[in-house]
Amino acid sequence: MGNTPSTHKISAQDRAILDMKNQRDKLHQYQKRITVITDRETSIARECLTRGDKSKALLALRRKKFQESLLAKTDAQLQTLEELTASVEFAQVQKDVVFGLQQGTGVLKQIHAEMGGIENVEKLMGESEDARAYQREVSEMLRGEMSNQDEDEVEDELKKMLGVINGVKEPDAVEATVDYPNVPQQEPVYAGKLKQGGEQNTRARQRAAEPMLA
Amino acid sequence: MSQPSPSPSSTPFKFPTYHASYPPFFTLQPNTSTLTAQYRKWSRLIQRYCRHHRLYKLSLTSTIDSPLFKNTELKKRLSLQDARSVLEWMSRDEGGRRIEWVDQKGRVVDGRPREDTHDTCWVFWKRPEEWGDVIAAWVEETGQKGVVLTFYELVNGEGTRGEEFHGMDQELFRRALSTLVKRGKAQVFGGEGAEGTKFF
Structure with missing residues (x-):
C-alpha cells in the first residue's frame, strides 16, 4: 500500500485526531457516570416512596430529570464531535486519493514523454x-x-x-499399371467362315441359352 | 476472530479431575520427573483458572485460600511455600515464563524467591507479545490500520466489546502495545492518560 518507513511517523494531524477522540472518550465516560447517577436517583426515589416520604422522592426524581437533560446535551455534543472526527479522517483519505491520482498522472505523462509525442x-x-x-x-x-x-x-x-x-498414390505408381485389353468373350472363329457363320453361330448360342433360362 | 470473552465468573470454573479427586496433586512430589509433570499440570491449571476469571495478576497471600489452591472436599491444599515454588517454576524458561514476579509498586523483581518480595505476579495466560498479536489482528481485520485509536476505545470502547482484550489490564495492554512498537507494527503517542496508537 506504499507504506514507506517515512509514513511511520505521527503527524500533527494524528495528534489533533487523537485529541478529538480523547475528548469523545471523556464524554463517553461522563455519560456512563450520569447513567449511574440517574439509576441511583431512581432507586432513591423508589425507596423514599416506600417509606412514604413523598417530597424527598420528588426531589430525587427532579435531580434525575436534570441529569437526564445533561445526558441529552452530551449526546448532541458527542455526535458533533464524532462527525467532525469522521470528516477529518475522510479528508485524510481524500488527500491520499488525490496523491495517488497525482502519482498516476505523473507516471502516465512520463511514459508519454518517453514515446516522444503524437x-x-x-x-x-x-x-x-x-x-x-x-x-x-x-x-x-x-x-x-x-x-x-x-x-x-x-x-x-x-x-x-x-x-x-x-493419401492418393503417387503418379508414378499409376503409370506402372498397363492397360491390357479385355479377355475375348467369344470363341475365336476362323476368318474364312466369318462371313455368314458368325451370325448363325450367335443365334444358335442364344437359342441354346434360352431353355436353360426357362 | 478471537473467542468471545466470557464475563468473569458467569460460569463456574471446571476443575480438572486430578484437582478434584487426586490428593497427591496437592503435595509436591520428591521424584524429579514426577515433580516436573506436576509443575506442568499446576501451571496449566493456574493459567486456565486465571483466564476463566480474567485475572491478570495473582497475589499468593490472597489466593492461597481460594478454590484454586484449596480443595475443601478433599481437605487438601497446596501450601504457601509449594505454591510459590510452582509459580517460581512457571517464571523460568522451562515453565515458559508464564508468570513474572512484581513488587507492591508493580516493578519486576528478580532473584531467589523470598517470602517478603515474591508475593504478587503477573500471570501470562497470554504473554504480552501474544496479546499484541491479538490486538494487531483485530485492527487488521477491522481495517483500522493507519487510524488513530485511543487506549480507552481499544480497551473499554463499544467497538471491542466481545473481543478477548476488551477490559484487559491497562498496564498489560501497554506492555502488549510496546511489543508491537518494538516490532515496528505500531506507534504510541499522546500524553499520560490520553494516549493513542496508530497501527501500520
Missing part, C-alpha cells in the same frame, strides 16, 4: 508502412524473376505433396 508516433507509423511497402515490392520482384518452367516445377511439387497428404 508526431513521433505518427512518423513511426508512416515509417513502418513504408518499410512494409518496400518489403512487398521486394517480394514481387523476386517472384517475377522466376522462369515459367521453375514455376511449373514448383506447382508440380506442391501438387505431389498435396497428393501424399490426401
Whole structure:
C-alpha cells in the first residue's frame, strides 16, 4: 500500500485526531457516570416512596430529570464531535486519493514523454508502412524473376505433396499399371467362315441359352 | 476472530479431575520427573483458572485460600511455600515464563524467591507479545490500520466489546502495545492518560 518507513511517523494531524477522540472518550465516560447517577436517583426515589416520604422522592426524581437533560446535551455534543472526527479522517483519505491520482498522472505523462509525442508516433507509423511497402515490392520482384518452367516445377511439387497428404498414390505408381485389353468373350472363329457363320453361330448360342433360362 | 470473552465468573470454573479427586496433586512430589509433570499440570491449571476469571495478576497471600489452591472436599491444599515454588517454576524458561514476579509498586523483581518480595505476579495466560498479536489482528481485520485509536476505545470502547482484550489490564495492554512498537507494527503517542496508537 506504499507504506514507506517515512509514513511511520505521527503527524500533527494524528495528534489533533487523537485529541478529538480523547475528548469523545471523556464524554463517553461522563455519560456512563450520569447513567449511574440517574439509576441511583431512581432507586432513591423508589425507596423514599416506600417509606412514604413523598417530597424527598420528588426531589430525587427532579435531580434525575436534570441529569437526564445533561445526558441529552452530551449526546448532541458527542455526535458533533464524532462527525467532525469522521470528516477529518475522510479528508485524510481524500488527500491520499488525490496523491495517488497525482502519482498516476505523473507516471502516465512520463511514459508519454518517453514515446516522444503524437508526431513521433505518427512518423513511426508512416515509417513502418513504408518499410512494409518496400518489403512487398521486394517480394514481387523476386517472384517475377522466376522462369515459367521453375514455376511449373514448383506447382508440380506442391501438387505431389498435396497428393501424399490426401493419401492418393503417387503418379508414378499409376503409370506402372498397363492397360491390357479385355479377355475375348467369344470363341475365336476362323476368318474364312466369318462371313455368314458368325451370325448363325450367335443365334444358335442364344437359342441354346434360352431353355436353360426357362 | 478471537473467542468471545466470557464475563468473569458467569460460569463456574471446571476443575480438572486430578484437582478434584487426586490428593497427591496437592503435595509436591520428591521424584524429579514426577515433580516436573506436576509443575506442568499446576501451571496449566493456574493459567486456565486465571483466564476463566480474567485475572491478570495473582497475589499468593490472597489466593492461597481460594478454590484454586484449596480443595475443601478433599481437605487438601497446596501450601504457601509449594505454591510459590510452582509459580517460581512457571517464571523460568522451562515453565515458559508464564508468570513474572512484581513488587507492591508493580516493578519486576528478580532473584531467589523470598517470602517478603515474591508475593504478587503477573500471570501470562497470554504473554504480552501474544496479546499484541491479538490486538494487531483485530485492527487488521477491522481495517483500522493507519487510524488513530485511543487506549480507552481499544480497551473499554463499544467497538471491542466481545473481543478477548476488551477490559484487559491497562498496564498489560501497554506492555502488549510496546511489543508491537518494538516490532515496528505500531506507534504510541499522546500524553499520560490520553494516549493513542496508530497501527501500520
